[in-house]
Amino acid sequence: xxxxxxxxxxxxxxxxxxxxxxxxxxxxxxxxxxxxxxxxxxxxxxxxxxxxxxxxxxxxxxxxxxxxxxxxxxxxxxxxxxxxxxxxxxxxxxxxxxxxxxxxxxxxxxxxxxxxxxxxxxxxxxxxxxxxxxxxxxxxxxxxxxxxxxxxxxxxx
Amino acid sequence: xxxxxxxxxxxxxxxxxxxxxxxxxxxxxxxxxxxxxxxxxxxxxxxxxxxxxxxxxxxxxxxxxxxxxxxxxxxxxxxxxxxxxxxxxxxxxxxxxxxxxxxxxxxxxxxxxxxxxxxxxxxxxxxxxxxxxxxxxxxxxxxxxxxxxxxxxxxxxxxxxxxxxxxxxxxxxxxxxxxxxxxxxxxxxxxxxxxxxxxxxxxxxxxxxxxxxxxxxxxxxxxxxxxxxxxxxxxxxxxxxxxxxx
Numbered sequence: 435x436x437x438x439x440x441x442x443x444x445x446x447x448x449x450x451x452x453x454x455x456x457x458x459x460x461x462x463x464x465x466x467x468x469x470x471x472x473x474x475x476x477x478x479x480x481x482x483x484x485x486x487x488x489x490x491x492x493x494x495x496x497x498x499x500x501x502x503x504x505x506x507x508x509x510x511x512x513x514x515x516x517x518x519x520x521x522x523x524x525x526x527x528x529x530x531x532x533x534x535x536x537x538x539x540x541x542x543x544x545x546x547x548x549x550x551x552x553x554x555x556x557x558x559x560x561x562x563x564x565x566x567x568x569x570x571x572x573x574x575x576x577x578x579x580x581x582x583x584x585x586x587x588x589x590x591x
Numbered sequence: 592x593x594x595x596x597x598x599x600x601x602x603x604x605x606x607x608x609x610x611x612x613x614x615x616x617x618x619x620x621x622x623x624x625x626x627x628x629x630x631x632x633x634x635x636x637x638x639x640x641x642x643x644x645x646x647x648x649x650x651x652x653x654x655x656x657x658x659x660x661x662x663x664x665x666x667x668x669x670x671x672x673x674x675x676x677x678x679x680x681x682x683x684x685x686x687x688x689x690x691x692x693x694x695x696x697x698x699x700x701x702x703x704x705x706x707x708x709x710x711x712x713x714x715x716x717x718x719x720x721x722x723x724x725x726x727x728x729x730x731x732x733x734x735x736x737x738x739x740x741x742x743x744x745x746x747x748x749x750x751x752x753x754x755x756x757x758x759x760x761x762x763x764x765x766x767x768x769x770x771x772x773x774x775x776x777x778x779x780x781x782x783x784x785x786x787x788x789x790x791x792x793x794x795x796x797x798x799x800x801x802x803x804x805x806x807x808x809x810x811x812x813x814x815x816x817x818x819x820x821x822x823x824x825x826x827x828x829x830x831x832x833x834x835x836x837x
Contacts, residue, residue, distance in 0.1 A: 472748065485731025485754065487722075490747035494736040 441466060442474045446481050453482055456489060460499055468504040505540045505547035507565050507585055514553035516560040521574075525561055526550065528575040532582050545589055546582075594662040609653040609664055610638055620653050620666055621675070621695055623682070623766040624718035629727060631655045635718050635766075636678045637695070641665045650674060676701045688714045689767035714769035717742060721761035721770060729810070730756055733782065744770075746782055757786030758803035791819035793826075 445462045449455035456478055463474045470493050479486045493499045511529065513522050526537065529548055533541050540547040556562040559571025565585060573581075593600045594609070596618055603612045608631065613620050624635035631654045638653040642664050650671065653664075665671065679701045682692050687709040695701075721744055722734045732755035736745045744761075746752030757779050762770040773780040776797050777788055788797035789804040798819035799807070808817075818826060 475747070485726065485734075486747045487731050487734035487752070487754075488726070491722075491734035491736055495738045497738075 438467070438471060438473060439477075442471070442477050445474075446477060451481050451483075453484060456482055456484065457492060457496075460489070460493055464499050469500045469502055472501075502540070503544070506545050506589060508547045508549065510549050510551045510554065510564040511537070512554040512556070512560070512562045512564075513550040514557065514560075516557035517554075517562055520560040522550075522561050524575060525563070525573055525578055528578055529582075532579060545586070592658065592660040594658050594660075594664060596664045597667055603658040605658070607658050609640060609642075609651075609656045609658060609662070612658060613640075613653065613664070613666065618666060621699070622654060623691065623695075623716055624720055625654050626720055626724075626764050629720065629723050629764065632719055632723065635682070635716065637675060637682075639671060639674050639678070641668050641671050672699070675699055680705055681707075682716050684709045686710070686713045686716045686767055686769070688712055689716060689769065691767050692716065714767050715744065715765075716767055716769075717744075718766065719744070720764045720766065724760045724764045728758065728760055728806075730754055730758070730806070732756075733761060751783035755782050755784055756802035756806045757781055757784065757800035758806070759799075791822050792817040793822040794819060796821075 442463065445459055445466065448462070449459055459478055460470050460474070463470045467474070475486060475489045475493060478484070478489055493501055509529070511517075511522060511525060513526075530536055533546050533548065535541055535546070535548050537548055537550045554562045554564060554569070556569060556571060559569075561573050562569060562571050563573055564570070565581070570577075570581065592603055592605065594603045594612060595601070596609075596613055596616070601612055601616050610620055610622070610625065620640065621637045622635060623637055624632040625638065633652050633655040636652070639650050640653045640656075641648050642651050642656070642662060643649055644663060648665075653666075676699055679692065679696050679699055682689075683696050683701065684705060684707050686692055717735070719735050725731055725733050732752040733744055733746050735742055736747075736749075737743060746755070759772055759779065759781060762768070762772045762781065770781070774788075779786045779788060779800055786800035786802060789799055789801045790796065791798050796819050798804075804817070
């Protein structure tokens with residue numbers, strides 16, 4: 435993998451050095467690195483001449499930006515009204531048992547991150563969740579367990 | 592132009608806000624997030640006033656509402672008073688340790704009881720004036736971080752900020768004295784950092800930190816400001832005496 439510094443530099447150089455491009459640059463870092471590293475904020479601050487505090491304020495404000503590295507697979511568990519009533523709390527506790535993490539945390543092996551989200555727009559298949567960019571509907575603790583196992587297998591190659 | 596506040600006409604300039612005109616004419620409107628030297632924040636919601644006539648009347652934020660010819664403003668209606676009490680009650684729950692909020696609550700007769708639980712030990716009303724002052728001064732060491740109920744004022748990564756110059760402006764503009772500063776003749780402690788005080792080159796009194804003195808001198812284009820505010824005015828006085836005297 436290329437150096438973090440090089441990727442950050444490449445992202446920053448793809449935009450003119452203007453204040454209005456600080457958010458797009460941070461979004462690119464999130465996409466390519468899975469998080470917005472401190473080095474990234476500091477480099478953005480130096481390039482745009484903006485205080486680090488202003489960038490940190492933005493990075494900590496938006497949920498789409500993460501200041502800590504996310505796992506390889508980001509699990510988004512829907513906690514909208516329909517999914518909540520259809521058993522999301524049960525899924526959350528079985529994920530805790532399966533992965534040993536709660537919402538907003540990442541497993542120690544860096545494989546999974548867990549987030550609860552307000553709605554995935556898939557109420558018809560409640561309870562719904564996403565792993566990466568794939569949707570899963572009508573999830574039960576049993577099917578969840580099998581899913582996690584299959585992702586573990588995929589990661590192991 | 593002229594605007595009317597509580598039935599009396601007052602002169603106003605285009606570009607002014609209702610609060611400016613009211614304050615100039617000693618009409619009381621409470622505020623927390625307003626500071627004369629900084630852009631308006633419009634977030635403490637205490638300066639609400641009523642504008643317009645009859646069914647077209649509405650509540651607006653006086654500190655950011657621009658004046659216009661013939662504008663009717665009322666600061667003392669029952670509705671304004673009720674909203675003000677409500678907002679003060681919420682601010683008191685947010686910052687129960689803030690002396691200024693308690694004073695305002697007493698002054699505007701805000702009932703003591705509430706069905707909500709107060710935050711414990713909090714002084715900050717999250718107006719953001721401190722972060723604004725820091726940014727305007729060109730330091731930008733602190734900002735508001737996070738969002739929602741965990742939002743707060745902090746330096747990046749919540750570490751002692753390297754860019755802080757210890758000028759104390761954040762603590763100075765804070766309406767509720769929520770930013771702790773420890774100061775002796777020799778040092779000032781703020782945001783987890785300790786700064787050495789600069790002494791006035793004339794009277795020897797400490798007047799700001801060495802970093803802040805350098806920063807100010809840099810902005811003013813001088814090698815070093817070197818004087819405390821008192822000695823600076825004295826020196827200007829002496830120069831002026833030389834100009835006009837004799």
